[in-house]
Amino acid sequence: MNNFETLIRKNLRTVIGVLSGTSVDAVDVVLVKIKGKGKSSEIKVLDFRSYPINIKLKKHILRLSTDNKIKAEDICRLNFVIGNLFAESVNKFISDKNLSAKDIDLIGSHGQTVCHFPANKKLFGYDSRSTLQLGDPSVIANRTGINVIGDFRTADVASGGDGAPLVPYLDYILFASDKKSRAFVNIGGISNVTYLCKSCDQNEVIAFDTGPGNMLIDSLMMKLFKKKYDKNGKTSSAGKVNAGLFKFLKDYDKFYRKKFPKSTGREYYGEKYISDILKNVENAKPADIISTVTKFTAFTIYHNIKRFNPGELLISGGGAKNISLMNFLKEYSGKTEVNPINEKGITTDNKEAVLFALLANEFLNGNRANITSATGSFKNVFLGKFCPA
Ligand SMILES: Nc1ncnc2c1ncn2[C@@H]1O[C@H](COP(=O)(O)OP(=O)(O)O)[C@@H](O)[C@H]1O
Ligand SMILES: [Mg+2]
Structure with a gap:
């Protein structure tokens, strides 16, 4: 946990942001340095790359939202497949840059949205408003050797918001x-x-x-x-x-x-x-x-x-x-x-990837980063979950 203490105290962090958007076209990876926090954050974008997602996997992901024969097993496996895909993209990115895991403090990973149901429906007497991003952050942390903060939308949805938009x-x-x-x-x-x-x-x-x-x-x-x-x-x-x-x-x-x-x-x-x-x-x-x-x-x-x-x-x-x-x-x-x-x-390409690097950094800075007027949430909450490597 010593490393964790050092990470928390840092004022300048090297962060990777990674996501695949609703288009399911590519895994976008950005490398940034972020100094300071909140409104005083200074972001320097060092590099960006987009790794196209193979068309068969894309079609499989898209099928999840339409095919009613999808089983829990499919979702369970896909959560790890996407985690592995994101980890592979990050590993490729850092080796292409001649960097190694120890050069990176943190990854902010959005994952891949497969379901987004912000409207409520009571199920067994409980609220079922929900959102689901696959690509488990623990898988990414363990496959890259880098600390990951992921799952940025859940806390906002849990506090009455849509969990979107975050940008x-x-x-x-x-x-x-x-x-x-x-x-x-x-x-x-x-x-x-x-x-x-x-x-x-x-x-x-x-x-x-x-x-x-x-x-x-x-x-x-x-x-x-x-x-x-x-x-x-x-x-x-x-x-x-x-x-x-x-x-x-x-x-x-x-x-x-x-x-x-x-x-x-x-x-x-x-x-x-x-x-x-x-x-x-x-x-x-x-x-x-x-x-x-x-x-x-x-x-x-x-x-x-x-x-x-x-x-x-x-x-x-x-x-x-x-x-x-x-x-x-x-x-x-x-x-x-x-x-x-x-x-x-x-730029037009890197904006969302930079967002998830920033949100991960804000989590460690102790800042609540949802915009309640945008998501409809009733309070400011911490976005993300921390998975140490
Ligand atoms: N050269 C291009 N001409 C037209 N549309 C493009 C071009 N490059 C990308 N796009 C569109 O942008 C989409 C990807 O946009 P992106 O910002 O990555 O969305 P998302 O966040 O949903 O992944 C592609 O699916 C395609 O529709
Ligand atoms: Mg995209």
């Missing part, structure tokens, strides 16, 4: 300004926005999921073109928006119109949603369907941020690379500038 903590720590209000959009599988009013406090931050990010586009690209995603938005750019389908989506989608705080996932934007789209495509060509869904995705983001009237929108996540999606968003946003984020070492 506004990073936005607040790094980007809050006493001079201007700012808005940030992360376009992952799902999109979420953070709005920071001028000089805002931790619990004044407004943040919520706006609706789909790349999730609908990716699923339809797989169904219609057997491709993982619409690279650079080329398919969407080649198609035409179908007015009938666009109207159908505006009426059909119940999530984007909901009041915040709110969060969503594959439970809503999954198989049923996609098959309902395909029943209503009228005579749109495949590329037109992609174009329409891309425009609709931009519309749901815009619909949720227009009330804040921000001067600038800073975009992160894989969606920032979809040129067609960005163009639709720019069209909707009018005078509001829409730009990919590139500030204080944070």
Whole structure:
């Protein structure tokens, strides 16, 4: 436990952040140095790498949320498979950098979300609101030899929150300004926005999921073109928006119109949603369907941020690379500038991985890092569980 005491006392830590988002596209690994704590945290991003997840494993993970033949054994095994996958990615990353486990103080691991049920349903008289990220942190700690803090969402859900979004903590720590209000959009599988009013406090931050990010586009690209995603938005750019389908989506989608705080996932934007789209495509060509869904995705983001009237929108996540999606968003946003984020070492690719490094560091600093105004939780709680190596 001596090492643990040293770790707690450190003011400068070398931390790895690791995650796989709802897109299940890749394991993202970032290496950072973090000095200080809370609002005075200084983060230096040293390196970032993304390790693509093999398509068979991706499909297996996605099946968990739709296949009702899944057994407890499948979930039990997958928890360790993903733990091993994350450990392998981290080990590869540190050996590529000519580093070793002893050079790293801590890993912050989000795991892979497989279920997210923030709405309550009583089961046997008990609340069953819940969220589940697989990739057990003890497996990662023991396979890497590095201390791990993982499972960042559970404490917030247990205290009445959605356990999502968590990224506004990073936005607040790094980007809050006493001079201007700012808005940030992360376009992952799902999109979420953070709005920071001028000089805002931790619990004044407004943040919520706006609706789909790349999730609908990716699923339809797989169904219609057997491709993982619409690279650079080329398919969407080649198609035409179908007015009938666009109207159908505006009426059909119940999530984007909901009041915040709110969060969503594959439970809503999954198989049923996609098959309902395909029943209503009228005579749109495949590329037109992609174009329409891309425009609709931009519309749901815009619909949720227009009330804040921000001067600038800073975009992160894989969606920032979809040129067609960005163009639709720019069209909707009018005078509001829409730009990919590139500030204080944070880029469109590494933002979420840096978040989990920061959250792990804040756990050791004794800081409660949920944003109650974003998650809907009734108190500030410690995010994460500590698994010493
Ligand atoms: N060059 C690109 N062109 C278009 N879309 C892209 C590109 N690169 C990544 N994406 C999209 O971004 C997604 C991954 O985004 P990411 O931010 O990693 O999401 P998540 O956090 O859900 O994993 C991919 O599934 C794909 O839809
Ligand atoms: Mg990803």
